[in-house]
Amino acid sequence: MSRFEAMDGNAATAEAMRQINPDVVPAYPITPQTSTVQTFSQFVADGEVDTEFIRVESEHSAMAACIGASAAGGRVMTATSANGLALMWEMVYIAASNRTPIVMTVVNRALSGPINIHCDHSDSMGARDAGWIQLFGENPQEGYDNCIQAVRIAEHEDVLLPVMSMYDGFITSHGLERVQIEDDGAIKDFVGPFTAHEALLDVDHPVTYGPLDFYDFYMEHKRQQVEGMKHARRVILEVAADFEKRFGRHYGFFDGYRLDDAELALVVLSSTAGTARSVVDDLRSQGLKVGLLKPRVFRPFPAEELADALRDKAVVGVMDRSDSFGALGGPLFMELSAAFKIHDVPAKTVDYVFGLGGRDTTPDQIESVFRDLAGIAETGKIQQPVTYLGVRE
Amino acid sequence: MVNPNAGWKEIPWGGKIVEAGNAREYETGSWRAQQPVVDQETCINCLECWVFCPDVSIDVKDGEMVGFHLRFCKGCGICASICPVEAITMVAEAEAEGS
Numbered sequence A: 001m002s003r004f005e006a007m008d009g010n011a012a013t014a015e016a017m018r019q020i021n022p023d024v025v026p027a028y029p030i031t032p033q034t035s036t037v038q039t040f041s042q043f044v045a046d047g048e049v050d051t052e053f054i055r056v057e058s059e060h061s062a063m064a065a066c067i068g069a070s071a072a073g074g075r076v077m078t079a080t081s082a083n084g085l086a087l088m089w090e091m092v093y094i095a096a097s098n099r100t101p102i103v104m105t106v107v108n109r110a111l112s113g114p115i116n117i118h119c120d121h122s123d124s125m126g127a128r129d130a131g132w133i134q135l136f137g138e139n140p141q142e143g144y145d146n147c148i149q150a151v152r153i154a155e156h157e158d159v160l161l162p163v164m165s166m167y168d169g170f171i172t173s174h175g176l177e178r179v180q181i182e183d184d185g186a187i188k189d190f191v192g193p194f195t196a197h198e199a200l201l202d203v204d205h206p207v208t209y210g211p212l213d214f215y216d217f218y219m220e221h222k223r224q225q226v227e228g229m230k231h232a233r234r235v236i237l238e239v240a241a242d243f244e245k246r247f248g249r250h251y252g253f254f255d256g257y258r259l260d261d262a263e264l265a266l267v268v269l270s271s272t273a274g275t276a277r278s279v280v281d282d283l284r285s286q287g288l289k290v291g292l293l294k295p296r297v298f299r300p301f302p303a304e305e306l307a308d309a310l311r312d313k314a315v316v317g318v319m320d321r322s323d324s325f326g327a328l329g330g331p332l333f334m335e336l337s338a339a340f341k342i343h344d345v346p347a348k349t350v351d352y353v354f355g356l357g358g359r360d361t362t363p364d365q366i367e368s369v370f371r372d373l374a375g376i377a378e379t380g381k382i383q384q385p386v387t388y389l390g391v392r393e
Numbered sequence B: 001m002v003n004p005n006a007g008w009k010e011i012p013w014g015g016k017i018v019e020a021g022n023a024r025e026y027e028t029g030s031w032r033a034q035q036p037v038v039d040q041e042t043c044i045n046c047l048e049c050w051v052f053c054p055d056v057s058i059d060v061k062d063g064e065m066v067g068f069h070l071r072f073c074k075g076c077g078i079c080a081s082i083c084p085v086e087a088i089t090m091v092a093e094a095e096a097e098g099s
């Protein structure tokens, strides 16, 4: 039987990890992820899991140990945030290139500097080209559910790519919410036993991981990674369908709210979608045809599906919780704009960079975005392609 | 070993080498700029060169050092450097070929 508990995002993720019972968890503490692995290490100390918990001296070593343990033939998980992810950097790419299906929770936090421990998406957005699958969750429930689904997605033999599961630092990681925790046995059945592919410890079939790879084969190996991502599109939906069948909660590439007949649409990731939903309700009650789209999957980017979902909108406002300095806007805006161009979506698109370093985003600000979008729909003119929401001039 | 012209669908995922000992197929001898030459008169068959050669390129028969596997010898000069009686000299590849 499933049960309901009041849990923050990190406790819910640690609970998911307990139920998954991975073979190896190498981890290093960093705010605001710390309580995830701290809680999990208690499960290890109490003998509630069989996991080998490796206390490493840095995040670079954490990811290196993850890669080694995964190559050796184990199911491997870890968690990090911001500067910790940055310190892992070269290993993050190597994990994907070696096709090690590691699952890592990334509790989103602003990447320094100046140093800041609060939420934005600059950490995981910086890693968007590293070759990892990226899932964004809105609340502790989605953090728990995505963590569990990530295992199946990563380990699928057509995918074999590592997965990052994100949720917002402090807002979700430390905010208590009602979370439905599934039965231990049901989660064990769902994730299934781990099947190692070409494990280092399979001494009867010796294999070398990570040898030199020059101009003669490197490009073919990169092409294989592209194929893994292509398969991930199918597998993410298959795993979500099975998850829904067993546990009743629906997941896909994204989640629409009052979107079908909306003329003005807002696209925003993670916890801000919760605030945006209440603004949508308020404005709907005033007769404005507004709606919300919350992406869940950022890598692989579901361009065609997003284009189809937003094709008939007059104006689409994108809210980016990170910037790409010197670029045309935030990463979500750029990807979506490219998707619109490639898939012939006529909707006008504007970007709002918001919430950097944990800056509060109020319903009033989100309402002002919708009012902007209404103005663009009326005049047909975009005054400003990128707006910094809530910044003091 | 993987065919050098194989496409991305045919080769092992992630750059793994899934066949043990296939370094044998990879001829590193072509990298050589200098070639080791042994003076058998001076050699005392201590086999230190055999121990230190990073490419297993010292040819040993019946406990005696008899030459080099030039398909693999990269010409690093470690053998020449380690030999206690200076029986090995490194000569320019072009010279060695001409001789």
Ligand code: SF4
Pocket (backbone or CB within 6 Å): B038, B042, B043, B044, B045, B046, B047, B048, B049, B050, B065, B082, B083, B084, B085, B086, B087, B088
């Ligand atoms: S190290 Fe010198 S002396 Fe010893 S076996 Fe090699 S060539 Fe001969």
Ligand code: SF4
Pocket (backbone or CB within 6 Å): B036, B052, B053, B054, B055, B056, B057, B058, B068, B072, B073, B074, B075, B076, B077, B078, B079, B080
């Ligand atoms: S030159 Fe280097 S590779 Fe060649 S035989 Fe001597 S030690 Fe081995």
